[in-house]
Amino acid sequence: MPLKLPAVLLLLLWSIVPLAMTLWFSFQRYNLLNPTEHGWVGFENYHFLVTDPGLAKSIGNTLLIVGWVLVITVSLGTLLAVLFDQDFFGRGVARVLMIAPFFVMPTVSALIWKNMLMHPANGVISFLLMSVGLEPIDWFSQAPLASIIVIVAWQWLPFAALILLTAIQALDPERKEAARMDGAGPFSMFFFIIIPHLARAISVVVMIETLFLLAVFAEIFVTTAGGPGLASTNLAFLIYRYALLEYDIGAASAGGVVAIILANVVAAFLVRAIAKNIEA
Amino acid sequence: MNKALRRKIIITAAAWAVALLIFFPIFWMFLTGFKTEVEAIAIPPSLFFTPTLENYVAVRExxxxxxxxxxxxxxxxxxxxxxxxxxxxxxxxxxxxxxxxxxxxxxxxxxxxxxxxxxxxxxxxxxxxxxxxxxxxxxxxxxxxxxxxxxxxxxxxxxxxxxxxxxxxxxxxxxxxxxxxxxxxxxxxxxxxxxxxxxxxxxxxxxxxxxxxNHPGLRLDEPAPAGAWPHLRRREVARRNTVATIKLTNIRKSFGDVDIIKGVSLGIDDREFVVFVGPSGCGKSTLLRLIAGLEEISDGDLFIDGVRSNDVPPAKRGLAMVFQSYALYPHMSVADNMAFSLRLAHVSKEEREKKVQEAARVLQLEPLLHRKPKELSGGQRQRVAIGRAIVRNPKVFLFDEPLSNLDASLRVQMRIELTRLHDELQATMIYVTHDQVEAMTMADKIVVLQTGLIEQVGSPLELYHHPNNLFVAGFIGSPKMNFLRGTVTAPKDGTVSVRLAGGDSMDVPVEPGRVKEGANVTLGVRPEHFRVSDRGLIRGEVLVVERLGGETFLHVKATTGELLTVQAEGDSPVRMHDNVGLQANPTDCHLFDQSGLAIPRTTRHPLAGEVRRGSHSAS
Structure with a gap:
């Protein structure tokens, strides 16, 4: 127990104290622009939040980002892991290139995509579309959420592929050989040997990614700033807007409480699924 | 072009295409870094341009x-x-x-x-x-x-x-x-x-x-906290006592609801080589781990040198264990592997080296002391694992199926080495195996276990000549003992007449005590005690002949339907599908009652009480 104490205690402080304070503030009138006006307001902040059309929209956007990025990264990541596990020329270098996006800060990668690739005028994608005779697309105003999903998925794909590749390498070669002796072709190998072996690693990827994807922030901040309108505002960005653009601590706290509830609902499902895989 | 190479080239192309696609945004950023401000926003984006370093200069400034x-x-x-x-x-x-x-x-x-x-x-x-x-x-x-x-x-x-x-x-x-x-x-x-x-x-x-x-920080003058690492506690080294005995009384072990060991009582004498043998799942490894202290005893008492040791931690019991997978520390050299326990016990460096040298000499490991475990062969790893046990000078050596990962010829060699080692070290050893040959060849005393209970304890020849029951009779001896159904016709003093299912009768010299006339019994005859003859006790057809050169095994289907194994001479002329008669000497036969228990033989085999040890044996 003494060995666990520091970590447990710190995390307890880190999670419980601010949580309690957030809960407290969410029932207070508290605006940094107007600090004298201070006091208990009951559920007024929540009422403000629920009647704000942005809330439902931003929750929907949050879930869309999490869901789509997970689908893209896990499915492509598995295929990539199998591909890069094969023996081919220049494997080491190709692997490094494949993993590279993970080492790029979200702010920087958002800038690359915004200014160099998806820019309607001088972006590479527009150039390619025009060179085959299509109209260029202004990604961030015509498909803002999809653009953000693409950027985030590009960032997290290497992470998924890397974890899954490590897991594939840990697969006992004797088991694969036995399967080959049993007559398994590439497809049976993939579905009956590799995928079941990866189940645990996939659950790890899903869980870690979900926790981060629920709070995607920098990519939105840099590219669309939540717009146009609320088209690409997720919960994290909504609260950021309340707290730091409108200085309304009370409303921001109420939004924070909603974010916590959402995260816990998602996490409860995940944790139950993952807990089976942790042999404690 | 061969198929494998073509496959590799296709995979290379696919993987590189994917990698380049994923990497492209970063590459493009890199490229843009060398463009002038005007070129960077050119329409269409330019691939060919005069690179400039002006952006990097700007950053540097x-x-x-x-x-x-x-x-x-x-x-x-x-x-x-x-x-x-x-x-x-x-x-x-x-x-x-x-x-x-x-x-x-x-x-x-x-x-x-x-x-x-x-x-x-x-x-x-x-x-x-x-x-x-x-x-x-x-x-x-x-x-x-x-x-x-x-x-x-x-x-x-x-x-x-x-x-x-x-x-x-x-x-x-x-x-x-x-x-x-x-x-x-x-x-x-x-x-x-x-x-x-x-x-x-x-x-x-x-x-x-x-x-x-949301948290801009710019100051760099904060000190980093230093971790306080606790010091290692000094400990006593376990001393080798002159005598090492182990006594188990009614030991039980259950995992949850499952009882693995169901009450085992056993005494192990000083310098004895005891082998626990039994089919897999019989609890023999668990019993060893209970003695080692790696598992907690659920019930019963364990005495080491007369001291109750149920709650003594493993390292303080004065035991050393050799694991099935050897469990060598992969990041340490052979010498460090062997010296590790001494280092933990704060033995001086010179002493450590001396003991490692000594153990290396006994095990002929001297030229390998600086190698890592992965550079050794299976047999060498096995010897290092034993060396690690030897340097601790333990009261008792515990072996958990140490030879099962070796190939057959190495196993025979290590068997001889272990027996020699036991003789040289004069230590008490407990050895777990499922292989009855290892048990017979090495043990002073064999403990046969089945489903968590002891079936019989005795010297190898005692188990061979006087098995307590059908299980031991079938388990000890290779090939397996043959069993024939029969009925008691005349229980007399000193012999029991048994009529076999085939009709022939035999007088077996066992004490009649428990069996009555008409009782169903099982007659046990070892393959080596059958003789092929014309007018035999049993007749049958030879299904398979296995010729090993020195001896020949015949697999015979008796007229009663039983499959029998017979050991005949190497130059036995019998061929497949021959019809043969089988004869056995009544004094070599065993008789078991209906519940499978042996009916004691009237005469004990002269060597049944023999222990293998010669001049070194303890007084």
């Missing part, structure tokens, strides 16, 4: 760029080190001292990660402002440490779990306290895992934008 750069490094590396210092003991405790709430703790830690930053941003902002950590880099470092802590704990936990348990158990037998286990075994062994955890934590902090956007 901005002093704050490097300040921010160093801030990033300072914060991400610093927070990772902090998180590791806090997380390592925690993960270690959770991975190896599993309690009821371990899983809950782990899940709870993860769930704090699900607490979205935006949900707690405001309070943390206010707390840090009031504590004065808001505008210092150190404050940001603390935030990142806490943000990453659950993931670090969790990853370390998974990596610690991967370390083979036998290696840690070997460490515990060598006297490693939890702290030694952590510093000398677990951390070196999970170094790759720790490295990848650190890398992930550094990257996550490096990439983190939310907290730094």
């Amino acid at each position: 901005r002093a704050d760029y490097f300040k921010f750069f160093w801030n990033s490094i300072y914060v991400s590396v610093g927070s990772t080190v902090l998180a590791l210092v806090i997380a390592v003991p925690c993960s270690y405790a959770m991975a190896f001292f599993v309690g009821k709430r371990t899983k809950d703790t782990l899940v709870w830690m993860l769930s704090t990660k699900a607490l979205p930053a935006v949900g707690v941003l405001v309070p943390i902002y206010l707390i840090f402002r009031d504590v004065g950590l808001l505008d210092v880099t150190f404050g940001l470092m603390i935030v990142y440490t806490l943000v990453n802590l659950p993931i670090v704990v969790w990853m370390l936990f998974s990596f610690f779990k991967e370390v083979p348990r036998e290696v840690l158990e070997a460490g515990r037998m060598d006297g490693a306290q939890p702290k030694d286990e952590l510093y000398h075994l677990l951390l070196p062994l999970s170094l790759p895992g720790i490295a990848s955890t650190s890398l992930l934590a550094i990257i996550l902090s490096w990439n983190e934008a939310f907290w730094s956007l």
Whole structure:
């Protein structure tokens, strides 16, 4: 127990104290622009939040980002892991290139995509579309959420592929050989040997990614700033807007409480699924 | 072009196409870095241009760029080190001292990660402002440490779990306290895992934008806290007593509802070579681990040298164990492997070297002392594992199926070496195997186990000539004893007449006591006690002839339907499908009653009480 104490205690402080304070503030009138006006307001902040059309929209956007990025990264990541596990020329270098996006800060990668690739005028994608005779697309105003999903998925794909590749390498070669002796072709190998072996690693990827994807922030901040309108505002960005653009601590706290509830609902499902895989 | 090469080329093309596609945005950024401001926004984007360094010059001239750069490094590396210092003991405790709430703790830690930053941003902002950590880099470092802590704990936990348990158990037998286990075994062994955890934590902090956007910190003068590492506690070295006896009284072990050992009582004498043998799942390894102290005894008493030792920790029992997988420490040389327990016991360097040299001489390992385990063959690894036991000068050596990973010829050789070693070291040894040949060849005393109970204890020849029951009779001896159904016709004093199902009768010299006329019995005849003759007790057809040169095994289907194995001379003329008669000497036959218990023979075999040891044997 003494060995666990520091970590447990710190995390307890880190999670419980601010949580309690957030809960407290969410029932207070508290605006940094107007600090004298201070006091208990009951559920007024929540009422403000629920009647704000942005809330439902931003929750929907949050879930869309999490869901789509997970689908893209896990499915492509598995295929990539199998591909890069094969023996081919220049494997080491190709692997490094494949993993590279993970080492790029979200702010920087958002800038690359915004200014160099998806820019309607001088972006590479527009150039390619025009060179085959299509109209260029202004990604961030015509498909803002999809653009953000693409950027985030590009960032997290290497992470998924890397974890899954490590897991594939840990697969006992004797088991694969036995399967080959049993007559398994590439497809049976993939579905009956590799995928079941990866189940645990996939659950790890899903869980870690979900926790981060629920709070995607920098990519939105840099590219669309939540717009146009609320088209690409997720919960994290909504609260950021309340707290730091409108200085309304009370409303921001109420939004924070909603974010916590959402995260816990998602996490409860995940944790139950993952807990089976942790042999404690 | 052959098929394999063509496949490799196709895969190369596919993988490189994918890799380049994924890498393209970064490549494009790199390229754009060398363009002038005008070229960078040219329509269409230009691929061919005169590269310029003006952007890099501009960055270099901005002093704050490097300040921010160093801030990033300072914060991400610093927070990772902090998180590791806090997380390592925690993960270690959770991975190896599993309690009821371990899983809950782990899940709870993860769930704090699900607490979205935006949900707690405001309070943390206010707390840090009031504590004065808001505008210092150190404050940001603390935030990142806490943000990453659950993931670090969790990853370390998974990596610690991967370390083979036998290696840690070997460490515990060598006297490693939890702290030694952590510093000398677990951390070196999970170094790759720790490295990848650190890398992930550094990257996550490096990439983190939310907290730094809302928490600008620029000061660099905060001191880093130093971890206080506890000192190793001194310990006594276990002394070799002159006598080493072990006594088990009514030992039981259950895992949950399942009883593995159901009450075993056994005495082991000084310098005895005892072999636990039985089919897999009989509990023999569990029994050994109970003696070693690696498992807790559920009920009953264990006495080592007359002292009740149920609660003595494994390293203090004065035992040494050789594991089935050898459990060598993969990151240490042969010499270090052998000296590890002595190092933990604070034995001086000279003494350590002397003992290692001595053990290496006995085991002929001298030329290999500086190699790593992975550079050794199976037999050599086996000898290192034994050497690790020898240097501790234990009261008792425990072997858990040590030869089962070796090939057949090496197994025979190691069998001889172990017997010689037992003679040379004059130590008490307990040896677990499922191979009855190993048991017969090495043991002074064999303990036959089945489903958690002792079936019989005795010298090899006692078990061979006087098995207690059908199970022991069938288990000891190779090939297996033949069993024939029969009925008692005349129980007399000194002999019992048995009529076999085939119709012939035989007078077996056993004490009649328990059997009455008409009782169903089983007659046991070992293959080597059958003789092929024309007018036999049993007749049958030879199905298969196995010629080994020195001897011939005949597999005979008796007229009564039973399949019998017969050992005949090497030059026996019998051929497949011959019809043969089989004869046996009544004094070589065994008789078992209906419940499978042996009916005692009237005369004991002269060698049944014999122990193998000669001049060295204990007085």
